[in-house]
Amino acid sequence: MNAIAIDDEPLALELIQQYAQKIDWLNVEAVFSDALEAKEYLKEHEVDLLFLDIQMPEVNGMQFYKSLDDKPEVIFTTAYSQYAVDGFTLNAVDYLLKPFDFERFLQAVEKAKELIDFRQSKANDEGHLLVKYNYQWQKIAYKDIEYIEALDDYIKIVVAPKPLLVHMSMKVADEKLPSEKFVRVHRSYIVALDKITSWNKNTITVRGKSIPISYTYQKQVQDILNNLMEES
Structure with missing residues (x-):
C-alpha cells in the first residue's frame, strides 16, 4: 500500500515515516511540508493513501482534499479534536489526534488496508455480504440484514436468529452494501430499506428498534425515503 x-x-x-517502516505492507514513498508540492506530485503519481494534516499555514487540509480530482483514501492528522466530525463527513478512513502512538497509527492504517483491499478484490458476492466470523468466511444474505450498528472496532450485524459481531469498520460495510438496499442514517447505523416500518425527521424504526438519524444524513435519508414512497 x-x-x-x-x-x-x-x-x-x-x-509517520518511522511508524510506517515497522509495517511491511505500508510504503510512505514521499513526504511534503508544502501542500502545493504534494498536489503536483499527485498529478503524476497514483497513491493509495494520504496522511494529511488539517491545520497548515497556507491551506486547510480538508479543503486541500476536496480540491483533488482523484482522491486516495485519507487519514487526517491534527492536534485539534474539533475537526473530527468534519473529517468523517469527508469519508476519511480515520482521524489521528496528535500526539498518537504506534498502536493507534497501526489501527488506522489497518482500516485503510481493509478498505483498499476490498475495493481492489471486489470480494463481496452478488446478493450477499461476505464477512469473517469465528475465524471463517461467511455469507450473509442482504435480505436477512435488518440493520448494522458500530461498536468500537467491530460492527453488529442484526440478523435472525441472533446478531453477528464482526471485526469490520462501518466505512467498509457501507462500501460493501448496495445503496439501493441500504442507507447510512448515522455514523453508527446502517439500515435495510425494506426493513423500515416507520420514520420521521429524526428517527427510523426497524422492526421495533428506534434508530437515530443524525443531522449529517437527514437530507440524504429523506430524499431516499421520499423516492421510495413515490415508487410504491
Missing part, C-alpha cells in the same frame, strides 16, 4: 504524508511539521512527518 503506497502512501504520502503532508504536514507542515517536520517532526510529524518523521514520526
Whole structure:
C-alpha cells in the first residue's frame, strides 16, 4: 500500500515515516511540508493513501482534499479534536489526534488496508455480504440484514436468529452494501430499506428498534425515503 504524508511539521512527518517502516505492507514513498508540492506530485503519481494534516499555514487540509480530482483514501492528522466530525463527513478512513502512538497509527492504517483491499478484490458476492466470523468466511444474505450498528472496532450485524459481531469498520460495510438496499442514517447505523416500518425527521424504526438519524444524513435519508414512497 503506497502512501504520502503532508504536514507542515517536520517532526510529524518523521514520526509517520518511522511508524510506517515497522509495517511491511505500508510504503510512505514521499513526504511534503508544502501542500502545493504534494498536489503536483499527485498529478503524476497514483497513491493509495494520504496522511494529511488539517491545520497548515497556507491551506486547510480538508479543503486541500476536496480540491483533488482523484482522491486516495485519507487519514487526517491534527492536534485539534474539533475537526473530527468534519473529517468523517469527508469519508476519511480515520482521524489521528496528535500526539498518537504506534498502536493507534497501526489501527488506522489497518482500516485503510481493509478498505483498499476490498475495493481492489471486489470480494463481496452478488446478493450477499461476505464477512469473517469465528475465524471463517461467511455469507450473509442482504435480505436477512435488518440493520448494522458500530461498536468500537467491530460492527453488529442484526440478523435472525441472533446478531453477528464482526471485526469490520462501518466505512467498509457501507462500501460493501448496495445503496439501493441500504442507507447510512448515522455514523453508527446502517439500515435495510425494506426493513423500515416507520420514520420521521429524526428517527427510523426497524422492526421495533428506534434508530437515530443524525443531522449529517437527514437530507440524504429523506430524499431516499421520499423516492421510495413515490415508487410504491
